[in-house]
Amino acid sequence: MATTILGISAFYHDSAACLVRNGEIIAAAEEERFSRVKGDSRFPRKAVEFCLAQAGLTPAQLDAVAYYDKPIQTFSRLLQSYLEYPLSSFPSFRVSMPLWIHQKLKIPKLIDANLSGYAGPIYFSRHHESHAASAFFCSPFEEAALLVVDAVGEWAVTSIGEGKGNELRLISESRFPHSLGLFYSAMTQYLGFKVNQDEYKVMGLAPYGEPKYEALLRERVIDLKKDGSLALNLDYFQYPYGLQMIHPRLEELLGRKARAANEPVERFHMDVAASAQSVTVESMIRLARAAKNMTGMKNLCLAGGVALNCVGNGAIYREGLFDDIYIQPAAGDAGGAIGAALQTWHQVMVKPRPNPLRDMMQGAYLGPDIETDGCKDYLRGLDCEFLEFSEEDLPKRIAAWIAAGYAIGLCRGRMEFGPRALGARSILADPRDPEAQSRINLKIKFRESFRPFAPMILEERVGEYFKLDIPSPYMLLVMPLREEKRLNREENAGREGFDKLNAVRSDIPAVTHVDYSVRVQTVNSERNPFAWRVVKEFEALTGCPMVVNTSFNVRGEPIVCDHEDAYYCFRMTGLDILVLGDCVVVKPGVDLEAPPREFASVEALST
């Protein structure tokens, strides 16, 4: 008889649910996709409903529920922090105590209230064990070193461990408040971005600047140890006891007030971003080396919010410390739901891992599906004209439209779990088009012009562009473009700040960041059959083995979930074509028979 476990992460940020049946992940989704509240931290009621519906179960039929955190340990850390700052912690106490009293200390009661009919056990994993389990038990490795780096979970901020077979063990941990994740979040706030949401903007901004403040930060603010652990000078931060991350002393140290969200991004901010990023990358490399030294393992599993720093991940890969690296695609707190469920299966129920081992994330396509019939009914209900294509014909058509210069909103198949759109809820465009980056940023996603895009590239041709010997299916590695693919190096070296955006750096300018780096997503015919066929057809038309792939949403909104979200987003933005299942909706003025545009290759451009 099948054993089903519901994994839940909630009440901090990015709440999510996951259903595991006999060790296989049946469904997983973040609550924000259903509630349309970005980073929704409430109990994932709708995500749970989806997971149960996907498996055809009622709560009463569940065998276990696993929660991804030990709330009482987290509460004790909070109280300890208040006790150590008795004169300054009242504002935070006043906000957090009612939440703890009414919610976070009543997790079993809340689970009971939201899972009517469930009478089984509730298991609690430690936060970092949930993260570690989400990476290791999903990886195809029999044994691996485990590295978890995030803001904080109970007391731990960074953990190193090892996984063997169906067991994982954390060996060392560094503790709150000396946290790399919290340091990065504090710098995110200093730069005028949202904490727990916009950290990737700091990562995207960093290549525009120089790490001019790195030495100052490392001398006065952050002491980086040889093993990657770190001590923070708490004089510059308020997060242990306050409502803000940073203390005004940090502003004094850096010589400027923190940027307000509506103020322009200047060269200074780019330099601060570059400095914070540089410290982070150095720490991540040292931590990976420490993990190697502690465990002696050949493979590495990475998780925790900092593991979404793909620049750091790419740097770890290039260090060559490990034969292979697996990064949990939902490395943040959402992935904790998967980790808690899998840890319950393997370590509480003592069940073996599958044989042969494989990537359990299934391309991260674990969310709700798009039914073409439902889309047709919906579009007819709106009196909206649409075309319908067969599944065989559609990839070819989409490739042709991309090659003709159109931006496509693609909402097809099961939704991705995790922060990246990987070809099921994606916006696709032509990477050869020098105008594509600013057009998508400003007219479609309404976001900052400096934000780079990622390519979805055929796995079999990735080596032509990058020195990358492992697949990167979850868009979690940033790699430098090969030297022979770069253009105008000398001319670009003279540019500063956002002026760098005006330079053509390669024959795939829409996905080449200003430092010639690229955030890579590899696709193959097994993991991503539809996306792979789109790129393959695009390659047949243009010779270019990749397309731009960015998440199907607008600034500040969660990625679209169903056909209604997708249609609304399509109507509100400058997207040209919308693909809903097998249906296609077109904006006025779009010529579906337009020929592919020609762009010069890197060889032609360099002569």
Place this chain on the structure above:
Amino acid sequence: MSRPDFYPNPELEKERLQQGFLIGATIGFVVLFLLRWHALASVIFLFSFAHFIGWANYDRVGRGIYVCLNALGLAVGRLITPIALALMYGLAILFCGGLLRLFGMNRLERDFARCKEKDTMFYDAPATQRGDFERQS
């Protein structure tokens, strides 16, 4: 922070009105006969009676009374909560925290200069046993 749910739920509302009536009546009798605080007892009986009317005539006036009492409770809560929190903070955090700091509590390792002298900030991670999964701590 949890808030009263004003979405109609007749069963739950009737149950709460009944509870309010019984609890109010019990407290009212204690205040009247044991403490002999007549004015306070009258106020409590008044609220208890309102709960009773709402419960006994739920179909006619129950929902209105329930919503009014909840709104009143919310307003009183808004006033009392910060005071209660300030008292809790004063006793539990300010007093105890002050004492603990006097005795040198430093779990957060606040001294940057001393942290800099250390070779590592890593500690042994606590081992997890199977039984640990059943606990929240």
